[in-house]
Amino acid sequence: MSEPKRTIHISLPSTGEAEWNAVRAPIESGWLTQGPKVAEFEKSFAERHQVTHALATTSCTTALHLALAAAGIGPGDEVIVPAFTWVATANVVLYCGAIPVLVDVLRDTCNIDPADVARKLSEKTKAIIPVHLFGLCAEMDELKAILPEHVTIIEDAACAAGASYRGVPAGGLGDMAAFSFHPRKSITTGEGGMLTSNNTTLSETANMLRNHGASLSEEQRHQGPRPYLLPDFNLLGFNYRMTDLQGAVGIVQLKKLDHFIEERAKWAGWYREQLNEIDWLTCPKEPESGRHAWQAFVTYVDPEKAPMPRNEIMDILQQKGIATRPGTHAVHMLSYYAERFGYKPEDFPGARDCDVQTMAIPLHNRMSHEDYTYVVETIKNV
Template identity: 70%
Template sequence: MKRSIQISLPSTGEDEWQATREPLMSGWLTQGPKVAAFEKAFAARHQVAHALATTSCTTGLHLILAGMDIGPGDEVVVPAFTWVATANVIVYCGATPVFVDVDRSTNNLDLEDLVRKITPKTKAVIAVHLFGLCADIDAIRKAVPAQVKIIEDAACAAGASLDGRPAGGLGDAAAFSFHPRKSITTGEGGMVTTQDPALADRMNMLRNHGASISEEQRHNGARPYLLPDFNLLGFNYRMTDLQGAVGLVQLEKLDRFIAERQRWAEFYIAQLADLPWLGMPKMPQNGSHAWQAFVTYVDPDRAPMPRNDIMARLQEQGIATRPGTHACHMLGYYRDRFHTKADDCPGARDCDAYTMAIPLHNRMSADDYKYVVDALHSLN
């Protein structure tokens, strides 16, 4: 039987299956008590005052921008090397994305280019904690004017930290993902966090069509004939209680999952150190990595063959790999609409061409990791 090691697999099972019984039996399937419990537990783990569950990280980011009243005429700075959703949400609001280059060694936002891209129209910076490594939010805060909001795209960073502070509370607001490729999952799903009570209240209304009270408050209230008032144009970005129930179980496993990923990331770094053509991901000196993915950098001048050929060879051996992510400024929509060019952000251009994620997840065995290491060595 051919070996098959997936790039990522969610670690779910009987616990998650049993967790869905209560909402299924109670009949409360949409946002309700399980979502509320998940939000409370997530806020406590990430040391934030407010956490609001959403349908995805994408809708979470959109909710933050809408909650900050970002719209036409505003600019939002975003790293060029990130999943397209980070840029898309800016366009959803009618604002203009301004792409900033990334540091090839961290895959995160380049501070010098950020400073060059700030204008009087800059309303916010979206700092991506790519692959689980926190961006240097303190340095970003010092580099931009005080009125500019800092939003964490923490899609990959549940459980990560910087200087002892968890991701999610480093900027003005943050959005997390629970997609199956993340360390914990609810299928699809997301979470927004903030320390700002006014922003939290506004986002809470916006995610529920702009309603002045939640469905749970209305159903449990003493006056069932009352409907909420709608003073905001909102969205339907509510998580279901089925997902909330699964999220509660997954959250209890988060620290164990990250510790296991940390151990195997260290194994990879030690075992692959003798491959001079394969750059390793940066380990944080002042924080903890969430290890959503283990993303290497294939040096085009030293590698035994082009990156894509390496990926094809590994695929033949049953090992799934992926490019780290893509350079958004090079994607067709952004090229056509905003006239961006590959060389506008050379770091992101190179990360697009030469990064390679290798398997790292909580359903791999020790033998799987050794097999990946041996396969990479066989390419020399």
């Protein structure tokens, strides 16, 4: 009788009875939309990331869009975006009618290249969205030294809950930041996001924009002296509110964040030790100063030394029950952007190479020692 096929997912959310029980309160109270649970989640998230304000949203994409809208980004403005990132980072710029100006990334970190940022700055540059890719913070000090003061810095911290840079948590390294709680992230609310900031004016504007532009939130109105009166709407806003069901789950997940990261960091270190002897595979490194959040473990396949192309390696691993993924994609190589802006793959060689050669291998909080051992042994036998 053949042994059952092993399946190791690229990522799995770590949820259980505590999350299941957490949703009882909003269901029993009848307060399902944004309310007290969301407010509690926001407060805890702000405290953990040492920021003044945190606003829960429907996704990281909508948090990024809110940040740009709160900053007044509009038609004709230019926003600098790394060419190797999830497409949403560039899409939100187009939502505002602005122009995404792509810059290259560094092959060793997959993060934005400050030198290329300096080359792409113009009089029209109004904002920049550095991405803390896979949980590693971008080189924020180098970026800040380059950027004019009027340029708004919006961190794409989708992968970086719990990460830090030179002792400062992600989320407070720029003017605003956006986090993701998608199931592939360290902590999850299903879908969901968070906008953080230490700027009260920007936060107040974003808070109104996420609730249709209303001058009061639903919770403020219902708990006020005259809940039967609708608020004024002085901005053209959106409906980007998180539900209290998600907020309740987020409260539980956030309490587990540091444990999740510590466990991932341990296994990331073990991966590096075990895979070090493979000359065609480069592993990600810990930051010299700061904390990697280890949303993903993304390796780089050397095309000159590898026994076969990356995609063939990924196919072999898939057949062995090990899920892999490219790190993410190069935005300029996606059909929409290539056709609309006339980009060629060689326009951003770092992003192109990361697109073609990166390989994320399984790293999450539901893997066993046997799972990690199997992954390493299988890669060594490719």
